[in-house]
Amino acid sequence: MAAACAEMEPPAAPPPSPPPAAAAAAAAAAAGSAELVCAQGRNLKAVLCQRCGSRVLLPGAATFARRELLLPAMRKKAAAAAGGGGDLLREHWLVRDMFSFENVGFTRDVGNVKFLVCADCEAGPIGWHCLDDKDSFYVALERVAHE
Numbered sequence: 044m045a046a047a048c049a050e051m052e053p054p055a056a057p058p059p060s061p062p063p064a065a066a067a068a069a070a071a072a073a074a075g076s077a078e079l080v081c082a083q084g085r086n087l088k089a090v091l092c093q094r095c096g097s098r099v100l101l102p103g104a105a106t107f108a109r110r111e112l113l114l115p116a117m118r119k120k121a122a123a124a125a126g127g128g129g130d131l132l133r134e135h136w137l138v139r140d141m142f143s144f145e146n147v148g149f150t151r152d153v154g155n156v157k158f159l160v161c162a163d164c165e166a167g168p169i170g171w172h173c174l175d176d177k178d179s180f181y182v183a184l185e186r187v188a189h190e
């Protein structure tokens with residue numbers, strides 16, 4: 044499973060501006076998020092890694108939240124997260140308990156922030172966690188797949 048991931052590694056240098064595809068994906072996420080959220084504001088579908096399909100969250104494990112968070116551009120190894128480039132993401136799954144995750148990995152601290160990555164292939168960052176608020180884990184909708 045993990046071997047296939049290596050072929051999809053993006054160039055080391057982030058592009059100077061988001062490619063049109065990213066903007067389109069953002070618009071699709073905004074338009075399509077309604078069908079991902081139940082009446083109680085929870086996720087209707089399981090949350091998966093976009094790259095390898097590893098299960099991150101089961102249906103109902105998170106609540107939809109809007110917050111502007113800057114996540115570094117997607118890359119296979121998120122360790123270099125402090126390097127420039129990134130996306131301002133506004134739609135997230137908010138998880139209140141780390142044990143609600145099926146699988147998740149974390150980067151090393153960047154200041155007081157950790158970024159969430161796929162536990163299996165380390166694709167990411169897919170989410171954001173601040174050490175000042177230990178009960179809030181954000182997973183960006185457009186950085187994950189839904190099933």
Ligand SMILES: [Zn+2]
Nearest residue numbers: 092095161164
């Ligand atoms: Zn993965």
